[in-house]
Amino acid sequence: MSTQEAKHTPLEYQTTHGQMNILGFWIFLAAEVVLFSTLFATYAVLFGRTADSPLPSELFGAEIVLIMTFLLLTSSFTCGIAIHNMRQGQVKPLIIWMVITLLLGLGFLGFEIYEFMHYTHEGATLQSSAFWSSFYVLAGTHGLHVTLGIGWATLLIIQIVKRGLTPVTSQKVFIISLYWHFLDVIWIFIFTAVYLIGMVV
Amino acid sequence: MKLSEFFVTGEPLIYAGMVAIVLVTCAIVFLLTYFKRWGWLWREWLTTVDHKKIGIMYILSALAMLFRGGVDALMMRVQLAFPDLNFLNSQHYNEIFTTHGTVMIIFMAMPFLIGLMNIVVPLQIGARDFAFPYVNALSFWSFFFGALLFNISFVIGGSPDAGWTSYTPLAGAALSPGPGQNFYLLGLQLSGIGTLATGINLMVTILKMRAPGMKLFQMPIFTWSTLVTCFIIIFAFPILTVALALMTIDRIFGAQFFTLTGEGMPMLWANLFWMWGHPEVYIVILPAFGIFSEIIATFANKRLFGYKAMVWSMILIAGLSFLVWVHHFFTMGAGAFVNSVFSVSTMLIAVPTGVKIFNWLGTLYKSKIQFTTPMLWSLAFIPSFVIGGVTGVMLGMAAADYQFHNSYFLIAHFHYVLIAGTVFACFAGLEYWYPKMFGHKLNQKLGKLSFWLFVIGFHITFFPQYFLGLDGMPRRLFDTAPEWFTLNFISTIGAFGMGAGFALFVLNIYYSYKTSPREKTGDSWDGRTLEWATPTPIPHYNFATQPTVKELDAFHDMKKRGETTYDESKLKPIHMPNYSGQPFIMMGLLFFSSFALVFEWIILSAVFLVAVLVMMGIHSFDYDDGYHVEVEDIKRTERQLRGLNDEHTGS
Amino acid sequence: MASSTKRIPTQHIIGYVLSIVLTLVAAWVALKSNLPTLWIIVGILLLAVIQAGIQLIMFMHMVEFESNNGHIPWNMMFHGFVAAAIVVAGSLFTMVYGF
Numbered sequence A: 001m002s003t004q005e006a007k008h009t010p011l012e013y014q015t016t017h018g019q020m021n022i023l024g025f026w027i028f029l030a031a032e033v034v035l036f037s038t039l040f041a042t043y044a045v046l047f048g049r050t051a052d053s054p055l056p057s058e059l060f061g062a063e064i065v066l067i068m069t070f071l072l073l074t075s076s077f078t079c080g081i082a083i084h085n086m087r088q089g090q091v092k093p094l095i096i097w098m099v100i101t102l103l104l105g106l107g108f109l110g111f112e113i114y115e116f117m118h119y120t121h122e123g124a125t126l127q128s129s130a131f132w133s134s135f136y137v138l139a140g141t142h143g144l145h146v147t148l149g150i151g152w153a154t155l156l157i158i159q160i161v162k163r164g165l166t167p168v169t170s171q172k173v174f175i176i177s178l179y180w181h182f183l184d185v186i187w188i189f190i191f192t193a194v195y196l197i198g199m200v201v
Numbered sequence B: 001m002k003l004s005e006f007f008v009t010g011e012p013l014i015y016a017g018m019v020a021i022v023l024v025t026c027a028i029v030f031l032l033t034y035f036k037r038w039g040w041l042w043r044e045w046l047t048t049v050d051h052k053k054i055g056i057m058y059i060l061s062a063l064a065m066l067f068r069g070g071v072d073a074l075m076m077r078v079q080l081a082f083p084d085l086n087f088l089n090s091q092h093y094n095e096i097f098t099t100h101g102t103v104m105i106i107f108m109a110m111p112f113l114i115g116l117m118n119i120v121v122p123l124q125i126g127a128r129d130f131a132f133p134y135v136n137a138l139s140f141w142s143f144f145f146g147a148l149l150f151n152i153s154f155v156i157g158g159s160p161d162a163g164w165t166s167y168t169p170l171a172g173a174a175l176s177p178g179p180g181q182n183f184y185l186l187g188l189q190l191s192g193i194g195t196l197a198t199g200i201n202l203m204v205t206i207l208k209m210r211a212p213g214m215k216l217f218q219m220p221i222f223t224w225s226t227l228v229t230c231f232i233i234i235f236a237f238p239i240l241t242v243a244l245a246l247m248t249i250d251r252i253f254g255a256q257f258f259t260l261t262g263e264g265m266p267m268l269w270a271n272l273f274w275m276w277g278h279p280e281v282y283i284v285i286l287p288a289f290g291i292f293s294e295i296i297a298t299f300a301n302k303r304l305f306g307y308k309a310m311v312w313s314m315i316l317i318a319g320l321s322f323l324v325w326v327h328h329f330f331t332m333g334a335g336a337f338v339n340s341v342f343s344v345s346t347m348l349i350a351v352p353t354g355v356k357i358f359n360w361l362g363t364l365y366k367s368k369i370q371f372t373t374p375m376l377w378s379l380a381f382i383p384s385f386v387i388g389g390v391t392g393v394m395l396g397m398a399a400a401d402y403q404f405h406n407s408y409f410l411i412a413h414f415h416y417v418l419i420a421g422t423v424f425a426c427f428a429g430l431e432y433w434y435p436k437m438f439g440h441k442l443n444q445k446l447g448k449l450s451f452w453l454f455v456i457g458f459h460i461t462f463f464p465q466y467f468l469g470l471d472g473m474p475r476r477l478f479d480t481a482p483e484w485f486t487l488n489f490i491s492t493i494g495a496f497g498m499g500a501g502f503a504l505f506v507l508n509i510y511y512s513y514k515t516s517p518r519e520k521t522g523d524s525w526d527g528r529t530l531e532w533a534t535p536t537p538i539p540h541y542n543f544a545t546q547p548t549v550k551e552l553d554a555f556h557d558m559k560k561r562g563e564t565t566y567d568e569s570k571l572k573p574i575h576m577p578n579y580s581g582q583p584f585i586m587m588g589l590l591f592f593s594s595f596a597l598v599f600e601w602i603i604l605s606a607v608f609l610v611a612v613l614v615m616m617g618i619h620s621f622d623y624d625d626g627y628h629v630e631v632e633d634i635k636r637t638e639r640q641l642r643g644l645n646d647e648h649t650g651s
Numbered sequence C: 001m002a003s004s005t006k007r008i009p010t011q012h013i014i015g016y017v018l019s020i021v022l023t024l025v026a027a028w029v030a031l032k033s034n035l036p037t038l039w040i041i042v043g044i045l046l047l048a049v050i051q052a053g054i055q056l057i058m059f060m061h062m063v064e065f066e067s068n069n070g071h072i073p074w075n076m077m078f079h080g081f082v083a084a085a086i087v088v089a090g091s092l093f094t095m096v097y098g099f
C-alpha cells in the first residue's frame, strides 16, 4: 500500500498481523454471542421455575439496575473516546479515558456484587431453584467477563505506558475496546430480557 | 479420601489395564533416557508451533484413542456374543459404552480430522503456517490434556457411566455421585476450548493467508470443507461449553438446572446437548467429504465434477445442521407440531447430501481410476455411506422413530455414517498424505489387505445390527437374549475382523518405515493441489516463494506451465514464529486445575487456575515476534531438497 | 472511517445519547406504560436490538474498510445473532411452547 494510504489507516490495521488478530477477535465475539445466547435460552426456558424461593418481580429493583446500566453504557462511551484518541496518536488522553472506563466498570461490578448479596440474603441463591440458578449464572458470566476485562485492560495500560503507541500495542488496545463494547451489548440484553421482563411478568 | 477410593479397585480387567499403563510408561521413559531423547522431545515436539508437527501429534494421539476406543468396543462385542455371558458386569459395561462413545467422537474422530487439517490446509492454500501458531499449540495441548484427563478416569476415580450423551437426571449428582461424571464434564470442557480456538484459527488462516490470486472458489475442496467445518465449530461449540458448565455447576456447586428438585428441568440438558450434538456430527463428516473429494479427483485423474455444487451443498448442510437437533429426542414428549417441523428439516438435509453422492459418481464416470489404497477407501465409502444416510432418513420420520429409537437400528445407522464416513476418511487421508508427512508411502499390499479386512469386518459387524434393532434389541444392553444370539454372534465376528484390519494398518506403518522407497519428488500421486508443490520432506517454511494461483487445481495448472514454488529471483527472507514451551505448561496447569475440580478440591483447583491466568498475563508482556529465515538458508535447503546444482537459477 | 480523523468524536456522542435515550424509553415502556405484556416484551426486545446495533456500528467500527477484513466481521456477527435466535427461540419452541 502506498504511504499516502498508510497515513490514513489506523495503526492497528497497518500490519497483516494486526488485521488478523482483530479479525480473529471478531470471530471469537461471534462465538461469544452464541455462548451467551445459550445462557439466555436456559434462562428463558427456566423462567418462572422458582420453586419455594422469591419471585424475580419481588426482588428486582429498577433503580439499581438503571444505575448499573448507565455505568456500563458510559464506560462503553468513554472506551470509545479512548480509541478515538488513540487513532489521533494521543497517548495521554487514551490512558486517562481508559482508566475512567475501568473505574466505571469497577463501579458496575460493585453494584452487581451488592445486588447478588442482597438477593442471597432474601433467600434467592444459586441453589434455591432452577430459575435463580439460571439468573446467577447468566448475570455472573457477564460479571466474570467484566472482571477479566478489567484485569486485561490494566495490563494493556501498563504496556502502553512502557511502549507508547505501536502497531502492536494499538492493536491490543483496539481489541480490548471491542471486548468492552461487546460486554455492553450483552448487558443491554440482560437489562432487557432479565430485568425489565422480570419486573413486568 | 482414602487411597482405595482414589484408585479403582476390584476389577481384574482394570488391574490389567493399570499394569499395562505402568509398563508402557516405564518403557517410554526408559527409551527416552537410553537414547538421550528428552531434550529432543522438548525442543522438537513439546514446544513446537509448526503446524505440520502439531498435526502429526494430533494424528498420533488420535490413533492411540482409536486403539483405546477399539478395545472398549471389542470388550462390548465379546460380552454380547453369547447370552448370559459374565465377561463384563452391568456397571463395567455401562462405563465402557460411555467411554467408547466419548473417546471415539471427541478424542478420536475430531482430533484425527483436525490433525489432517493442520498438516494439509496451510499447504493447500500456499501459506507458511497458521494465522496464530502459538494458539495452535495451545489448542493441541488443550485437546491432549483433555483426553488425558478423560482417560485416566478408568484407573483413578472411576469412569463415567451415563452414556456419551450423559442425560440428566441420571448424570446428575443425585444419581451419579462421585468423580466419574466430573471427568466427562471437565475432560470435554478442556478439549472443547482447544477445538473452538482451532476453529477460529483455521478460519482466519483460510480467509487471510491464501496464496496471491487464490479466490474462495478456487480453493481446494478439502480447504473448503475445513472452512465450513470451522463455521459450524464456532457456532456450535459455545453451546457445549455452556451445557457442560451448567451441569458442572449443578454437580459441584448445587445449582438446579437439570435436577429433579428445585423445579429443574432434566430435559433441557438433552436440548442443549443436541443443539451442539447434531452440528457436531457434521463437524466430523464434512472434512471427511472433503478428503474423499480430493482423493477421488486425484485418482480419477479428473477435475472434481460439480465443484461449485459440492461447495454449496456443504454450506447448505452446515446451515441445516443447526435446525434438526430435535430428531434425537422425538420420543421425549414434545407435541406433534414440534416433531413434524424437525422431521421435515431432518429429511431436507438428505438432499444436499445426495447431491454430493452424485457429484462423486460424476467424477468417477468415464474416468481412468487408479485403484490405490486411499482410493479403495473412498470407493467403499460411497455405497456404505448411502446405507447410513438412507436409514438416517428412516429415523428422521418422527412416527417411525418411536420404533427405531434407542434400538440397535440406531446404533447401526450412526456407525454406518461415522465409520464408513469419518473413519474411512481418516484412513484414506492418512494414507494419501502420508508421503508428504513422512517421506515414504505406506505399503500398498498390506494397506489393501487391511482395507479389505476392515471394510468386510465393518459390514459384518453393523449390517446385522439393523435387523437386531428391528427385532427389538435395545441399545446399551449388557446382556442379550437367546433370540438375538445368531445376529449378535455374527456381529462380534465382524468386530474382530475390523480389529485385525486396524492392527494390520498399524503394522503397516512400521513395515513401510522399514521397507518403503523414500520419496524423491514432492509430488507422490501426480496431485492437483498445492500441497504437492512442496518438496518432501517439507521445509519448515513450506513455500520458498508463494505461487500465484490462477485457477482451481492450482498445482495441476502450474505443472502444465512448468512453474514451481521455488523461484530464486523472487526469494525474500521469510518470517517465522519462535517455538515456545508456554502452551504445554499452561495447558498442563489447566489439566491439574481440572483434575482437582473433578475431586471437588475447589481451592486447589482455583490455585492452578490463577497460575494459568498469571501465565497468560506474562505472555501478554512478551513481544517476541519470531525470526527470519535468510535467503541463503532458503537457497541451501531448497537446492538440496530439489536436487539442484549451484548454477541453477529458478524457473 | 471519517471519525478517526476528526477531532470531535461526533459518532460516539450521538451513539451515547441514543443509547441513553433508548434505555430510558425501554424502562418507561416496561415499567410505566400500560401496554399489554406481549407488546411490551416484543417492543423492548426490539429496542435492545437497535441499541446493540448502535454499539456494534458506531462504537465498535464493525464495518470499517481500512481493516482490510472486508465483510467478514459483520458477516460473522450476523450469523452469530442468527444462531443465537435459533438457540433461544428453538429452545422455547421445543421445551416450553411446543410441549
Ligand code: HEM
Binding pocket: B165, B281, B282, B284, B285, B327, B328, B329, B346, B347, B349, B350, B353, B388, B389, B390, B392, B393, B395, B396, B397, B401, B404, B405, B406, B410, B413, B414, B417, B418, B421, B422
Ligand atoms: C442423511 C443424513 C442423516 C439423517 C437424516 C440422520 C438422522 C438421524 C436421526 C433421526 C437420529 C436419531 C435417531 C434416534 O435417536 O432415534 C440420528 C442419530 C445419530 N446420527 Fe444421524 N442422520 C444423518 C447423518 C448422520 C451423519 C453424517 C452422522 C455422523 C457422521 C450421524 C451421526 C449420528 C449419531 C452419532 C446418532 C446417534 C446419537 C446417539 O443417540 O447416541 N448421522 N441420525
Ligand SMILES: [Cu+2]
Binding pocket: B277, B278, B281, B324, B325, B327, B328
Ligand atoms: Cu442428528
